[in-house]
Amino acid sequence: MQSAQVIPFSFEAAPIRTVLINDQAWFCVTDVCRVLGYANSRDAMSKHCREKGVAKRDTLTSKGKQALTFIDEGNLYRLIIKSRKEEALRFEAWVCDEVLPSIRKHGHYEDSNNSMATLIGQTIGTDGFHMLGAVVKGKVSSLPAAIQRRATSKIWSQTHAAFGVRSAADIPADQLDSARNFIAAYVIEGEFLGRDDSSAQRFELPASAPLIQRWLVSQDGDGRQQAKPIPIDAFVMSASEFFHQINAGNGIHLAAQELIEFVISSMNQLKQRV
Structure with a gap:
């Protein structure tokens, strides 16, 4: 299994781990489901995600290296659309208007206040x-x-x-x-x-x-x-x-x-x- 270099983001104080696979942004499904109100990430993927847009990557966590599941942009939108939480619309706007354009342009996320400036591999x-x-x-x-x-x-x-x-x-x-x-x-x-x-x-x-x-x-x-x-x-x-x-x-x-x-x-x- 391939190892992943995580790009750590934060949506309203909630961590959202992201990796680049073939130069495209993929999102940790556990983090996404927590923000969107899905109690069981596996169940959410089974009901709403396409299998080809799901991948596991070895990722360094506080408990050591673990195999985490990431979803592509298409599956991310599917979970957003099916979510009943009010945060879903704000989360979609944040992803579409800030995170994805910045990743595609710079290879990393830069928020409007430049308070994160988290480069790939540059910070812990x-x-x-x-x-x-x-x-x-x-x-x-x-x-x-x-x-x-x-x-x-x-x-x-x-x-x-x-x-x-x-x-x-x-x-x-x-x-x-x-x-x-x-x-x-x-x-x-x-x-x-x-x-x-x-x-x-x-x-x-x-x-x-x-x-x-x-x-x-x-x-x-x-x-x-x-x-x-x-x-x-x-x-x-x-x-x-x-x-x-x-x-x-x-x-x-x-x-x-x-x-x-x-x-x-x-x-x-x-x-x-x-």
């Missing part, structure tokens, strides 16, 4: 956003329920600032692993666990510090606070946390070459100690 899109969301959820799961929302908001805010985007879906596709590692390595325990702030010292970063920069703040032997700039995708954790994150399904993702270098370094350390 909706699927990448959901993947990072799973990492964030795992990161805050050990915190008290009362502050999980605040911690989640802070992590997203720091991620947006670190990668210079307004939405995580706009993070460049080639930086997905860096974003995943950034979130997995984000230290939140000391920031969100209860403490007495009455005597806490406030550390001021240097005036010349870059606007987008990660800092490791610590105290020296005399109790003076100090800050050290660290790379955006650096791992800040104990050795035990590092091993746990490597083995966790939604933890740190290391490239094959990085894993090889880690193993070689570990073997050299063992040889020196034996």
Whole structure:
């Protein structure tokens, strides 16, 4: 089965995944049926769609690679016509007046406000956003329920600032692993666990510090606070946390070459100690 490069759109906050097959736009039937009010996408296809306009493609989702069903433009219109929801007319206008003309002209979707500008393969899109969301959820799961929302908001805010985007879906596709590692390595325990702030010292970063920069703040032997700039995708954790994150399904993702270098370094350390 062929793999598909998804073009993520959003119709009134509802995700609509689209792919190009033979230079033509095909739409994820699950997303379309959700907008048009069909409770069962398979039943809707069976009743209203032509078989030759249905295709499956391997697609990267928040749950990994899955085979999703896409329908062509003709079948899309058939579902729109049969829908009883008021949104159907607005959805048709959006597809016909904005999405399809833009895809045919540019090869990607550009809305009138230029707020999405989602190029094929350029950003992580909706699927990448959901993947990072799973990492964030795992990161805050050990915190008290009362502050999980605040911690989640802070992590997203720091991620947006670190990668210079307004939405995580706009993070460049080639930086997905860096974003995943950034979130997995984000230290939140000391920031969100209860403490007495009455005597806490406030550390001021240097005036010349870059606007987008990660800092490791610590105290020296005399109790003076100090800050050290660290790379955006650096791992800040104990050795035990590092091993746990490597083995966790939604933890740190290391490239094959990085894993090889880690193993070689570990073997050299063992040889020196034996």
